[in-house]
Amino acid sequence: MSNQNIWVFFELSDGRPKKVCLEMMQKAKALAEGCSGKAAAVIIDPEPEEACKAAFENGADQVLIVRQKFFFESAAYILEKLAEKYSPTIILIGATTEGRDLAASASARLHCGIASECTDVVITGSGVFWIRPSYDGRLNTNIGIEESPMIGTFKPGIFKLEDPSAGRSGETIEEAIEVPAGVLLTQLLGFTPDDELTKANIEDAEIIVAGGRGVGSREGFGQLYELAAALGGSVGASRAAVDEGWIAKDYQIGITGKTVSPRLYIGFGISGALPHVNGIKEADIIVAVNTDPNAPIFGVANYGIVADLNVICPALTKKVREMKG
């Protein structure tokens, strides 16, 4: 395939692009280079400047700007009009709360195929293939969509974010697209941030202290919060710990939770089942603490400690605090 244009939808928060958009932008650049195409960012925001700069520095050749407030219903309409005019091959959208709504609405508007929550996308001589886990992550499915445009969503942390190219620039195209009355069926009256959710921003955490069923109780997680605080990191969890009600679902790591890419992940009392391990593959260093020497997590860990987490976790916290003075 040649001359394919790869778009990334940029989701902004206070004018700043979400990290997942930058990750997808770098991926789009690599894809576009492989097929002599162009990588472009689509930004729908009244103040797109910061995001526009970030898009170029992370690989965009072009940035399409529509100066309007983002709402997924109107954004889907705008994306439809832009796609009709510029005919992209691929549109990448973050699998975030708003991104999921947008991707579904845009695919319905464009009557196009969508592959959700993928772990990769490749362009070969015979087409575009979307890779996504199935059967609890035991199998990777290749999904081929034949017609363009096609939409793929990616969770944060799937693509490793490399350093941006400072000062890199490109072509900016501004479009004024009038959204007709009737498209926007929802009225946004206000926004109340959920403090718990904000704290659970584990996708961007550099250090994650994760707990599983082996932690034993909600109270048992207390020692993990202490270690995470001492290290300046966040707490995460396996689905088993979430299902037990010891920690909120927003902290769940894995195929049905969040994909994380910290510099350091320490897993306490986590067996290492595939659905969990799929969410930590991009971690630079994995440390596992488990009483069972045969726990599968040791197969992916850089450092393994066969011991009781109730001994290791407080000892680590003490040591970190001592070292930090």
Ligand SMILES: Cc1cc2nc3c(=O)[nH]c(=O)nc-3n(C[C@H](O)[C@H](O)[C@H](O)COP(=O)(O)OP(=O)(O)OC[C@H]3O[C@@H](n4cnc5c(N)ncnc54)[C@H](O)[C@@H]3O)c2cc1C
């Ligand atoms: C469709 C589907 C999607 C799923 N999605 C996810 C997902 O997104 N994320 C996820 O995590 N799981 C997911 N799961 C569940 C997954 O298959 C596992 O069941 C789960 O990850 C197990 O969690 P765990 O390792 O905490 O618990 P367990 O497998 O029960 O492991 C507990 C571990 O703790 C160790 N242990 C016990 N006591 C101690 C101690 N005192 N000190 C040290 N170690 C101790 C044990 O040796 C054991 O290895 C999914 C499953 C399905 C079917």
